[in-house]
Amino acid sequence: MSIDRDDLLGRFDELLQPQRFKDYGPNGLQVEGKPTIGRIVSGVTASRALIDAAIELKADAVFVHHGLFWRGMDGRITGWLKQRIQRLLAHDINLFAYHLSLDAHPELGNNAQLGTRLGWQADAHFGEQELGFVAPCDVSSAQALAGHVQQVLGRTVTLVAPGGAPRPIRRVAWCTGGAQGFFEGAIAAGADAFITGEISEPQAHLARETGVAFIAAGHHATERYGAPAVAGHVAAELGLDHQFIDIDNPA
Incomplete structure (x- = not known):
């Protein structure tokens, strides 16, 4: 099964209610990819390793806690940021990111x-x-x-x-x-x-x-548990494929 990108975004927003929070960066769709989504990969951070794993799995969307854009960032898309965005765009993968609202959800956060x-x-x-x-x-x-x-x-x-x-x-x-x-x-x-x-x-x-x-x-x-809980919940609700990928991080 698959779902329209905007409908999936609406379900994430409905569940997490990011508008309730004063946050450090944009919540929701951070990079636009293909218009229909059937497979979601979730992870903690939108690192290059996670994006590469999502490409390998032929994912249509990546759902994370730590996205690519933060308040006060240099707006130039160069270096590591360019490499991550380039991979997402080349493979038409949507990136969804929810920060404080993903921390706060009373059951899935x-x-x-x-x-x-x-x-x-x-x-x-x-x-x-x-x-x-x-x-x-x-x-x-x-x-x-x-x-x-x-x-x-x-x-x-x-x-x-x-x-x-x-x-x-x-x-x-x-x-x-x-x-x-x-x-x-x-x-x-x-x-x-x-x-x-x-x-x-x-x-x-x-x-x-x-x-x-x-x-x-x-x-x-x-912070390993919120992203797969939310993405898995929504995927099961909508009949989508979901896989969590835990990219090791000693921090």
């Missing part, structure tokens, strides 16, 4: 999907545009929580735990990707631990001084 895999159901939100999730948790210590996250995601995490005797984690907060700036909001929301993809210099001091553990589990690793 990055945060909801990460929470599901870690065994948590959010009962509150916090932070900018309420992108952060908070849930009840019953883990004996920050070290045990870090071990659980590490096992589920299959990668080493960075843990900054408060000093003193280990304390149980009763409330956990998380926000995928580069949300280290949400840490103070997580603390204010009553979390005993906060999980995101990255850590910057200030968060280590805040964790030690406030008694709230900080876990950096990888930007890519925490």
